[in-house]
Structure formats: structure tokens, C-alpha cells
Amino acid sequence: MTTDTDRPAEPERVRAPNIRDVARVAGVSYQTVSRVLNDSPSIRPETLQRVRDAIAELGYRPNQAARALVTSRSRTIGVLGAQTVHYGPATSLHAIETSAREAGYRLSITNISSSDYTSIKSGLDYLMSQSVEALIVIAPQVRVFEAINDLQVGVPYVTLEATGLGTSHSLWVDQVTGARRATKHLIDLGHTEIMHISGPQDWIEAEARMQGFLRELSDADLRTRAPILGDWTASFGYYAGLELLRFRDFSAVFAGNDQMALGLIHACRELGLDVPGDISVVGFDDIPEASHFSPPLTTVRQNFAEIGRRAIELLLGELRGETGLSHEPVQPELVIRESTAPHR
Structure with missing residues (x-):
């Protein structure tokens, strides 16, 4: 038979620090701590620092719901x-x-x-x-x-x-400027027949990048081709590449994002074409993997x-x-x- 004395003692629950604990450690009133938490401008810098140090030392986390009730601000x-x-x-x-x-x-x-x-x-x-x-x-x-x-x-x-x-x-x-820079880079390299694989038609970014591409070609007096409407995926870039490369009447492609550029590079490799020797490819976004593509991808970086x-x-x-x-x-x-x- 098990008695109460045989049972292991339950561990004492550790109480979360509260605003009065912060006040005690900082050596101020709890009203002062409250003013610090509510960004009051009347707190002296040295007092503000003491309260912040106490908060960090105790690991105190303000109750957002309670603060919202007091200040009428949800933050x-x-x-x-x-x-x-x-x-x-x-x-x-x-x-x-x-x-x-x-x-x-x-x-x-x-x-x-x-x-x-x-x-x-x-x-x-x-x-x-x-x-x-x-x-x-x-x-x-x-x-x-x-x-x-x-x-x-x-x-x-x-x-x-x-x-x-x-x-x-x-x-x-500025998506338009980004697309123009990508297209101009290809033009500066001597490419005159350039394709664009766009994103979905109803996406703002896709439309802006398409417009930048078309404007840059127009300003350079180069032939414009109807962009291919894609869906942002590497799979679309791959299958679009297989179709486009059957004729290969172009030497460069500006892809609307890096994933479609990746799929296109895959299609080039599968058909025995060299990137960039046979086809130059530019993407958009500069996803973290872009520098590890084979070859590493020229692209437009968004901050x-x-x-x-x-x-x-x-x-x-x-x-x-x-x-x-x-x-x-x-x-x-x-x-x-x-x-x-x-x-x-």
C-alpha cells in the first residue's frame, strides 16, 4: 500500500516574474515600470536603462492583453x-x-x-x-x-x-526598372533575339516585369515577341523550355522569376545545350539557391x-x-x- 509519504513530492511551480518583481530589482515603483512599458517620454535615461536591465535579467514578458485594456492600444x-x-x-x-x-x-x-x-x-x-x-x-x-x-x-x-x-x-x-536592367544586360552582351517567360497574367509583379522587358526592347529597336505566360514554377520553365528550344530562334531568355529560370536551365541541359554558351538566362528575385544553380544564375535582387x-x-x-x-x-x-x- 502506497502512502502519501511514499509519493515523490511534486516540483514547486516557478512563478513567472511580474511587474512588481521588475520594480523591486530596478529599485523603482511599479508605476514607473508601467510608464517605461508604455513608452512614456517623461522617464529619465538612467531610470529607463535600469528598468530595461531588470526586465532582461528576470526575463519578464508584459501581458499584451492587459496592456491593451489599460492603454486602449493593442500594439x-x-x-x-x-x-x-x-x-x-x-x-x-x-x-x-x-x-x-x-x-x-x-x-x-x-x-x-x-x-x-x-x-x-x-x-x-x-x-x-x-x-x-x-x-x-x-x-x-x-x-x-x-x-x-x-x-x-x-x-x-x-x-x-x-x-x-x-x-x-x-x-x-520598382519591378519595371528591374526587368529593364535584366533585359538591357542581355542586349549589352549582344543578344538581339530575346524571349520572356512571364508570371501569371493577373499578378501585378508579372505584368510590371513584362512591361519592363517590352519597353527595353522597344527602346533598343529590337523585335518584340509575345511573352510566354507561366505560373512561377520550375516545372513550367522546364516544359516551356522544351517547347521553345525545339526551334531555338533566340539566344537569350529573361525568366519572370528564378524558379522558372531553373526549369529552363534543366531543359537546356536535357537537350544538350550549354548555358550560357548556347542560351543566356536571367531570372528575377535572387532566391537563396540562385547562386548555387548550375551555372550560378544571373538575376535581379529584391531587397x-x-x-x-x-x-x-x-x-x-x-x-x-x-x-x-x-x-x-x-x-x-x-x-x-x-x-x-x-x-x-
Whole structure:
């Protein structure tokens, strides 16, 4: 028979530190700690540092829900996303989360299943129910932004898009300029017959990159060909490459993203063609694997970390009531590697 004395003693539960513990270690009142947590400007620098040191020492984490009740501020930024599984949107989201956390904010994220009006409104309604202080929209289709403009968004918001319309709510990487730089690089290498494998027709980035490609060819007085509409996948680049290379009346290809460029290189290798000896290939995005393709891929790099940082900077500026905030586009960078060479 087992008695109470035979049972092992339950381990004593460790209590999470609270605001009064922080006050005791810092040698201040708990009201002072509260003012520090709420970013009060009246705290002396030495007191602020003592409180921060105590918070770090104890591993104290403020109760966000309780703070929201006291301050009427949720310190939450909503993110409305669509197709964030793709490299570009997913990387932007990561950068936004990092920048928000550094600024003392957290994210509430919802992904819409489709770009119809009902789905977009449902996503917005959900985020507003979370008492978000501001909103970021990451979506690739034009109709998503058209719906956002029609709906009444009652908080500061910024849209990550590539239309280049320069609205007071937009922030974007200059996709047209990136595409022009990629195309000009091929032209400067002596290529005059250049193909473009585009992304999906209803994607803003795909349309912008296509326009940049066509404008650069037109400015160089070169023949323009109808772009091939793809779906961003390596599989599409591979099968499109097999079809295009049956005739091979071109010497270079600008692919709308790095994955389609990878598929195209695969098709070239399978048909016994050398990249860049027979076909030069340029991609777009500079995914982490691009420098490890065979050959390493020439591509256009987008600074997703800068986009995330600037999106949060814009929103915080609006929340503070600042005016004249910069909406200048982020400039892309052409990264030249070994998949392009002079035309022979």
C-alpha cells in the first residue's frame, strides 16, 4: 500500500516574474515600470536603462492583453496576405515581422483564400476585430487592391504592390526598372533575339516585369515577341523550355522569376545545350539557391528586408501623425553571375 509519504513530492511551480518583481530589482515603483512599458517620454535615461536591465535579467514578458485594456492600444499590426507561400511575399512577411517586433509591435496575420470581394472583406473584418492599430496588405493581384480602395479601412495602412502608381498608401520594389536592367544586360552582351517567360497574367509583379522587358526592347529597336505566360514554377520553365528550344530562334531568355529560370536551365541541359554558351538566362528575385544553380544564375535582387523595414516605418510615422513620409520605390539590383555570356 502506497502512502502519501511514499509519493515523490511534486516540483514547486516557478512563478513567472511580474511587474512588481521588475520594480523591486530596478529599485523603482511599479508605476514607473508601467510608464517605461508604455513608452512614456517623461522617464529619465538612467531610470529607463535600469528598468530595461531588470526586465532582461528576470526575463519578464508584459501581458499584451492587459496592456491593451489599460492603454486602449493593442500594439498589433494586421497583415492581409494572399499567396504568401511564394518566395517574394513570404520573405516580405518575415521582414515585416522582424521590423515590427523590433519596434515593439506584434502581427495579426490572415491569408485570404481568393481575391474576390467577399473574401477580402471577410479578411479585413477579422483583422479589425483584433483591434489592429495599422494594416499591411501583401497581395499579388490588382483586384485585391481595387477592393481595398473601395472598402473603408479605418486605420493607417500600406500596400506592398508593384503598380508604381505612387499612391499615398503604396510601397513597392520598382519591378519595371528591374526587368529593364535584366533585359538591357542581355542586349549589352549582344543578344538581339530575346524571349520572356512571364508570371501569371493577373499578378501585378508579372505584368510590371513584362512591361519592363517590352519597353527595353522597344527602346533598343529590337523585335518584340509575345511573352510566354507561366505560373512561377520550375516545372513550367522546364516544359516551356522544351517547347521553345525545339526551334531555338533566340539566344537569350529573361525568366519572370528564378524558379522558372531553373526549369529552363534543366531543359537546356536535357537537350544538350550549354548555358550560357548556347542560351543566356536571367531570372528575377535572387532566391537563396540562385547562386548555387548550375551555372550560378544571373538575376535581379529584391531587397525584401528593406521593404519590410520601410513598411513598418511608414505605419509608425502615420500613427505618430507625421506628414511628408517617403514612398519612394525600393530599387532592385542586377546580380551578374555565370548564366549569361556574350552572344556568339
